[in-house]
Amino acid sequence: xxxxxxxxxxxxxxxxxxxxxxxxxxxxxxxxxxxxxxxxxxxxxxxxxxxxxxxxxxxxxxxxxxxxxxxxxxxxxxxxxxxxxxxxxxxxxxxxxxxxxxxxxxxxxxxxxxxxxxxxxxxxxxxxxxxxxxxxxxxxxxxxxxxxxxxxxxxxxxxxxxxxxxxxxxxxxxxxxxxxxxxxxxxxxxxxxxxxxxxxxxxxxxxxxxxxxxxxxxxxxxxxxxxxxxxxxxxxxxxxxxxxxxxxxxxxxxxxxxxxxxxxxxxxxxxxxxxxxxxxxxxxxxxxxxxxxxxxxxxxxxxxxxxxxxxxxxxxxxxxxxxxxxxxxxxxxxxxxxxxxxxxxxxxxxx
Amino acid sequence: xxxxxxxxxxxxxxxxxxxxxxxxxxxxxxxxxxxxxxxxxxxxxxxxxxxxxxxxxxxxxxxxxxxxxxxxxxxxxxxxxxxxxxxxxxxxxxxxxxxxxxxxxxxxxxxxxxxxxxxxxxxxxxxxxxxxxxxxxxxxxxxxxxxxxxxxxxxxxxxxxxxxxxxxxxxxxxxxxxxxxxxxxxxxxxxxxxxxxxxxxxxxxxxxxxxxxxxxxxxxxxxxxxxxxxxxxxxxxxxxxxxxxxxxxxxxxxxxxxxxxxxxxxxxxxxxxxxxxxxxxxxxxxxxxxxxxxxxxxxxxxxxxxxxxxxxxxxxxxxxxxxxxxxxxxxxxxxxxxxxxxxxxxxxxxxxxxxxxxxxxxxxxx
Numbered sequence: 001x002x003x004x005x006x007x008x009x010x011x012x013x014x015x016x017x018x019x020x021x022x023x024x025x026x027x028x029x030x031x032x033x034x035x036x037x038x039x040x041x042x043x044x045x046x047x048x049x050x051x052x053x054x055x056x057x058x059x060x061x062x063x064x065x066x067x068x069x070x071x072x073x074x075x076x077x078x079x080x081x082x083x084x085x086x087x088x089x090x091x092x093x094x095x096x097x098x099x100x101x102x103x104x105x106x107x108x109x110x111x112x113x114x115x116x117x118x119x120x121x122x123x124x125x126x127x128x129x130x131x132x133x134x135x136x137x138x139x140x141x142x143x144x145x146x147x148x149x150x151x152x153x154x155x156x157x158x159x160x161x162x163x164x165x166x167x168x169x170x171x172x173x174x175x176x177x178x179x180x181x182x183x184x185x186x187x188x189x190x191x192x193x194x195x196x197x198x199x200x201x202x203x204x205x206x207x208x209x210x211x212x213x214x215x216x217x218x219x220x221x222x223x224x225x226x227x228x229x230x231x232x233x234x235x236x237x238x239x240x241x242x243x244x245x246x247x248x249x250x251x252x253x254x255x256x257x258x259x260x261x262x263x264x265x266x267x268x269x270x271x272x273x274x275x276x277x278x279x280x281x282x283x284x285x286x287x288x289x290x291x292x293x294x295x296x297x298x299x300x301x302x303x304x305x306x307x308x309x310x311x312x313x314x315x316x317x318x319x320x321x322x323x324x325x326x327x328x329x330x331x332x333x334x335x336x337x338x339x340x341x342x343x344x345x346x347x348x349x350x351x
Numbered sequence: 352x353x354x355x356x357x358x359x360x361x362x363x364x365x366x367x368x369x370x371x372x373x374x375x376x377x378x379x380x381x382x383x384x385x386x387x388x389x390x391x392x393x394x395x396x397x398x399x400x401x402x403x404x405x406x407x408x409x410x411x412x413x414x415x416x417x418x419x420x421x422x423x424x425x426x427x428x429x430x431x432x433x434x435x436x437x438x439x440x441x442x443x444x445x446x447x448x449x450x451x452x453x454x455x456x457x458x459x460x461x462x463x464x465x466x467x468x469x470x471x472x473x474x475x476x477x478x479x480x481x482x483x484x485x486x487x488x489x490x491x492x493x494x495x496x497x498x499x500x501x502x503x504x505x506x507x508x509x510x511x512x513x514x515x516x517x518x519x520x521x522x523x524x525x526x527x528x529x530x531x532x533x534x535x536x537x538x539x540x541x542x543x544x545x546x547x548x549x550x551x552x553x554x555x556x557x558x559x560x561x562x563x564x565x566x567x568x569x570x571x572x573x574x575x576x577x578x579x580x581x582x583x584x585x586x587x588x589x590x591x592x593x594x595x596x597x598x599x600x601x602x603x604x605x606x607x608x609x610x611x612x613x614x615x616x617x618x619x620x621x622x623x624x625x626x627x628x629x630x631x632x633x634x635x636x637x638x639x640x641x642x643x644x645x646x647x648x649x650x651x652x653x654x655x656x657x658x659x660x661x662x663x664x665x666x667x668x669x670x671x672x673x674x675x676x677x678x679x680x681x682x683x684x685x686x687x688x689x690x691x692x693x694x695x696x697x698x699x700x701x702x703x704x705x706x707x708x709x710x711x712x713x714x715x716x717x
Binding site for chain 2: 236237239245246251252253254256258260261262263264265266267268269270271272273274275276277280285289290
């Protein structure tokens, strides 16, 4: 097999975690997606490489679940780093120089090629993408402390009193040979948490390796919670939002559904909405995002809400400040969520 | 019965003043007319296709590609794009028989016993496999599909009509608009490949201006041509007016449900556009809005293609707006078909009266 320069591994995470976007693949031709759960669903979505343009002879997308191996009884990923360790054999077949490690729960647009250039330019063992956050937010993130040359001198996981405002975005480029060596030792260390943030990065720091921060500017959001997923959707309604999905030079690819354009019925009233094909709206939609195949019945009201694919809101039903999960049916006249709720209502079953 | 080869014949009438005439024109915002015959054939399990392209092949070739997005198996199936090889010294030679004749070798080379011929400029849903099975059982030479209409006088220009008696076609003629109730030919035929090859030679022996329908009509005394009626939505596209009507009828959800059913997907090439953004000044009623739009104005009883921008204060009523067109602020359009990549900024009123229809050219600036 042809050697590839950089291989990407996406940590699709645990139960309930869904991969929402695969960003453009300028620098990357082969993507491994690591997951413990829901692999059938994830596989059916992600592994069609053609959807992402990853369908040439030497490219591909692979969903990698824990596998039983002859000499080790490992059947779960014990941590983020372990997910990579257990797939060393897979990575070795491509013999990459660099390994790009990503998270599946983040919404952003990034040209990884530029990050790789920076990594090479700095001669780093690892490069971590960071973005400036406010000091209040800083305690929610892994915070990198850097010198004037962007070299990482220290880092703190969710610090109470942050010493810096550069938050790790969970995007890493490693020199594969160096990372491989550390992973091989980490695998058999019974004390290890097998986690990039908790063990691998500190080990590299202790070894005196050069770790640098790559500063990212633009929209980035972790959508690991219902509220943040809802917020990220609402951000799309903001005309001044930094996340531009309507960029023909940097498209965000997704599944290709055979569906009609959005049908807006004679009784509809639309006021600030993001509506995709395959939908049908004959009620009021205000400040809301409507996914493929969702239906809003006559006289229904959908306000400050997100309707995931296939959701059906019956005639006269009212949905406010809610995130309605895939294929949920909301009966005629039903009421979901409320305007003054603190948290976003997750409606995951029919009502 | 082995797999079958299907051929989509070319669309004869020049539509939109000669700009598009080969099924590459857009339909219902996100489709091309050619998507309907290819999806019908693919859904029917007919995966060896030849598409005859009369002229301007770039756009169709790019759209159809390998056919993978039509669910056509890349190993066992095939979409072959075929082009004219001889120069047309006169447009009278622009016949489907001529196109088939020039590619006769490629027809002979196929292993299939039967052929299905489907038109590239009519929008409808049809299970061609069912038609093929019935054809084989019936023992007829040809099975021909038709649609009964009750207002043939005011439309269906250039369509063929069938004279039918006892389920057999006795004659194929032009629709002269002299009767209201007519059996309109859907230009869809099933026959053995050997018969098609014979008819191609027969046609050339009689007249170089003959199309397939003409030669079937000329030989109808020797042939058993069985007529099968199609029901459901039927949108033949023979003129700007019929194009507009075929689109607008589908704004009626009940009509659209005849053409689009979950078990019969209509495929098209994705262009990965994002959803459409509706701003607070937008007002939209009874319209189909494709993805990638930025809507700030009013849209009523209209169909809007991908990536269309509609400015603040703009009013669009009874229009078909094709992809990537920009309608500026306060522009007022009524009863217009606006082609792709048009920008309307300087003129603020383009209105055709009730029953009238206007057309704005591809890439035009107004």
